[in-house]
Amino acid sequence: MADTSVVSRGHRSGVSDWLRERGVYVALALVLALNLAVTSNFASTGSIVLQLIEVVPILLVALGLSLVIGTEGIDLSVGSVMAIAAGVLPLYLGYGAVPAILITLAVGALVGLLNGTLVALVGIQPIVATLGVLVGGRGLAQVIAGGQQQRISDDTIRALGSLRLAGVLPVSVLIAFSAVLVISWVTRRTTFGRHVVAVGGNRRASRFSGLPVRRTLLGVYVLSAVLAALAGILATARLGASDTPNVGQLIELSGITAVVVGGTPLSGGRVRILGTVAGALLMQLLNATFIMNNLPYTYAQMIQAVIILVAIYAQRPGVSS
Amino acid sequence: MSGSDVGSRDLPEGPPRASPPLPPALDEPTVRATSVRPGRRERLAGALQRNVSLGLLVLVALAATLAFPDFASRANLSNVAIQNALLALVAVGMTFVIISGGIDLSVGSVFALGGVLAGLGSAWGPVVALLLPLLVGLAIGAFQGLLIGRARMAPFIVTLAGLLFARGAALAISDQLPMPIQGEAARMVGQSGVAGLAYPVFIALAVVGSGAVVLNRTRYGQSLFAIGGSEEAARLMGLTVWRSKLIAYATTGALSALAGALLASRLGSGLPTAAQGMELNAIAAVVIGGTLLTGGAGTMSGTLAGVLLLGIIQNLINQVGNLGSYTQQVVSGAFLLVVVVVQRYLTREQRL
Numbered sequence: 001m002a003d004t005s006v007v008s009r010g011h012r013s014g015v016s017d018w019l020r021e022r023g024v025y026v027a028l029a030l031v032l033a034l035n036l037a038v039t040s041n042f043a044s045t046g047s048i049v050l051q052l053i054e055v056v057p058i059l060l061v062a063l064g065l066s067l068v069i070g071t072e073g074i075d076l077s078v079g080s081v082m083a084i085a086a087g088v089l090p091l092y093l094g095y096g097a098v099p100a101i102l103i104t105l106a107v108g109a110l111v112g113l114l115n116g117t118l119v120a121l122v123g124i125q126p127i128v129a130t131l132g133v134l135v136g137g138r139g140l141a142q143v144i145a146g147g148q149q150q151r152i153s154d155d156t157i158r159a160l161g162s163l164r165l166a167g168v169l170p171v172s173v174l175i176a177f178s179a180v181l182v183i184s185w186v187t188r189r190t191t192f193g194r195h196v197v198a199v200g201g202n203r204r205a206s207r208f209s210g211l212p213v214r215r216t217l218l219g220v221y222v223l224s225a226v227l228a229a230l231a232g233i234l235a236t237a238r239l240g241a242s243d244t245p246n247v248g249q250l251i252e253l254s255g256i257t258a259v260v261v262g263g264t265p266l267s268g269g270r271v272r273i274l275g276t277v278a279g280a281l282l283m284q285l286l287n288a289t290f291i292m293n294n295l296p297y298t299y300a301q302m303i304q305a306v307i308i309l310v311a312i313y314a315q316r317p318g319v320s321s
Numbered sequence: 322m323s324g325s326d327v328g329s330r331d332l333p334e335g336p337p338r339a340s341p342p343l344p345p346a347l348d349e350p351t352v353r354a355t356s357v358r359p360g361r362r363e364r365l366a367g368a369l370q371r372n373v374s375l376g377l378l379v380l381v382a383l384a385a386t387l388a389f390p391d392f393a394s395r396a397n398l399s400n401v402a403i404q405n406a407l408l409a410l411v412a413v414g415m416t417f418v419i420i421s422g423g424i425d426l427s428v429g430s431v432f433a434l435g436g437v438l439a440g441l442g443s444a445w446g447p448v449v450a451l452l453l454p455l456l457v458g459l460a461i462g463a464f465q466g467l468l469i470g471r472a473r474m475a476p477f478i479v480t481l482a483g484l485l486f487a488r489g490a491a492l493a494i495s496d497q498l499p500m501p502i503q504g505e506a507a508r509m510v511g512q513s514g515v516a517g518l519a520y521p522v523f524i525a526l527a528v529v530g531s532g533a534v535v536l537n538r539t540r541y542g543q544s545l546f547a548i549g550g551s552e553e554a555a556r557l558m559g560l561t562v563w564r565s566k567l568i569a570y571a572t573t574g575a576l577s578a579l580a581g582a583l584l585a586s587r588l589g590s591g592l593p594t595a596a597q598g599m600e601l602n603a604i605a606a607v608v609i610g611g612t613l614l615t616g617g618a619g620t621m622s623g624t625l626a627g628v629l630l631l632g633i634i635q636n637l638i639n640q641v642g643n644l645g646s647y648t649q650q651v652v653s654g655a656f657l658l659v660v661v662v663v664q665r666y667l668t669r670e671q672r673l
Contacts, residue, residue, distance in 0.1 A: 074477070118658070118661075118662070122662055122665055123665060124661050124662065124665055125614050125615065127424065127477065127614070128604075128608060128614050128657070128661050129658070129661070131601060131604065131605070131657070132654045132655070132657040132658035132661065133654065133658075134601065134654070135598075135601050135605065135650055135653050135654035135657065136650060136651045136652075136653065136654020136655050136657075136658070137654065138647070138650060139647040139648065139649070139650025139651035139652075139653075139654065140647075140650075140651050142647035142650075143647055143648065143651060253481060253484070253485065256478070256481065257481075260478060266475050266477065266478060267475075296492075296493060297492075298489045298490075298492035298493040298497070299489065299493060300489075301485050301486070301488060301489030301492070302485070302486050302489035302490060302493070304485050304489075305482040305483070305484075305485040305486035305489065306482070306486070308478060308481065308482040308485070309468065309474075309479065309482045312474050312475070312478050312479070312482075313468075313472060313474060
């Protein structure tokens with residue numbers, strides 16, 4: 001689907017190429033089949049929908065990260081942006097749900113603008129720039145929230161977390177699905193999407209060709225932060241409370257994993273949105289497999305680590321010289 | 322930058338000085354390819370970049386002494402020392418890794434695993450309690466180094482997987498409960514000391530000292546600078562790049578696990594949830610200490626200054642009271658960003 005690449009990569013053996021391209025779907029199908037066979041009560045609408053609800057924050061964060069990683073960048077601040085969103089949202093609920101959501105998204109955009117400015121204009125490495133925001137951001141969120149959980153009683157916000165269309169399809173899943181469509185369209189059909197892969201593929205060449213490199217970088221970090229803020233709003237809505245200390249904790253790792261397992265290389269120049277979606281679902285299903293079979297979560301973590309390594313090993317650039 | 326600045330850099334100011342003999346390679350860790358002698362402004366920027374953390378440390382310590390009478394008290398200073406000794410151990414390894422152009426995100430998890438393994442090993446006596454974590458940390462680091470050096474996988478993602486794996490292992494081994502350290506001797510290492518300072522402080526000082534010697538006075542240290550400066554050039558010079566990287570990551574793993582074991586010894590049990598986010602503090606300390614994240618330049622004294630700066634700031638925030646730990650996070654994050662931005666402008670000054 002949304003597979004955009006500016007450079008044709010060197011060819012290696014057909015099998016490893018095929019695995020690299022389709023590995024995530026194969027793995028997803030395997031885990032799905034395993035669960036259908038082994039896990040009791042897995043093949044019910046209720047449990048499938050639950051998996052979809054659970055994957056929403058990771059998916060939204062991973063969508064933004066795909067774009068950032070596509071420019072050969074990284075955004076470690078997404079979890080803290082979720083926390084900031086959770087802290088800001090209750091402050092403005094007095095004006096009504098819609099203004100509060102808009103303000104929260106705008107605050108997210110502001111954080112993204114800070115990241116983007118540090119990366120694009122000051123020229124700091126993305127890891128460090130967003131690391132600073134990761135460390136400071138959650139602290140800021142706690143300062144905003146006064147360091148405690150706040151219950152959310154606004155009906156609209158709570159509906160965002162619990163309402164189901166036709167009694168089945170949760171609103172939050174629908175929002176995440178729309179976000180997938182929009183980002184997929186952006187990467188495939190817009191000039192901005194073309195610029196993202198071009199900048200990630202070869203930044204110098206992009207600058208020499210007169211592409212708006214700085215604006216593109218600013219754009220991806222703002223988008224990533226806005227999507228993270230949206231994830232923070234939905235997570236808060238689902239919980240019915242603003243939980244700044246814990247919301248989005250370590251989500252940058254799950255998000256990056258989903259993106260990389262989905263076939264977007266960390267070296268940039270390529271964005272695979274559908275792969276990211278499959279990667280996020282794969283990670284969620286793996287966790288669910290362990291939880292629903294009463295196996296310790298800790299093993300899921302270790303297996304996740306092995307999967308990341310295998311995925312990256314399969315994707316590593318051909319050894320040169 | 323204005324035009325006159327450019328001119329002043331091209332033409333050395335003042336009376337021409339006799340050009341000094343070529344400095345020995347040992348004293349000049351930064352690989353420079355410029356044939357022009359650096360101008361005054363450039364050299365000033367370079368000196369600032371190398372020593373800014375040391376200067377800041379002196380300033381902050383002075384201000385703290387004046388503002389808080391309790392700060393310079395013996396009890397408080399030894400408290401600051403022990404609280405930061407463990408981070409210093411981790412930061413020494415991180416300095417090696419970052420100078421070589423890499424990054425290690427797994428240190429916090431390996432730290433926790435080290436504590437849990439110390440509890441596990443203490444059943445067989447204090448020697449096993451220290452050796453087991455050390456060896457496992459070394460093995461995890463070496464494996465990461467192998468994947469990074471040999472298979473040329475990105476350090477960021479390999480150590481991210483290491484972060485997940487080691488944390489999972491720590492939780493699995495301990496059954497998610499604190500692992501008690503058995504035996505008086507094993508607890509002694511962390512809890513007692515001499516001259517008002519706990520043993521871990523001396524261990525950390527010894528490691529920082531040896532780290533500085535390795536970095537500046539050995540072939541190995543120079544190879545790290547060369548690799549961080551330009552990996553391709555280092556390879557063409559005939560350096561075994563993958564082996565240097567492997568050693569750097571193995572050292573970091575071993576030191577992180579050792580630090581975790583020391584904390585477990587001090588607390589009387591190894592906590593599988595210890596040191597969440599420690600990788601960020603370690604990276605922040607190293608970067609604040611003037612080591613470039615792009616690799617190729619850095620000092621161990623800077624790292625020590627960075628660790629102490631973060632530690633003193635935390636100590637001060639604690640003394641002010643009523644400010645929560647989250648205020649400290651905001652300050653640390655902001656501080657990191659300011660230092661990196663300043664560093665960025667100083668290096669630009671040097672290289673343009």
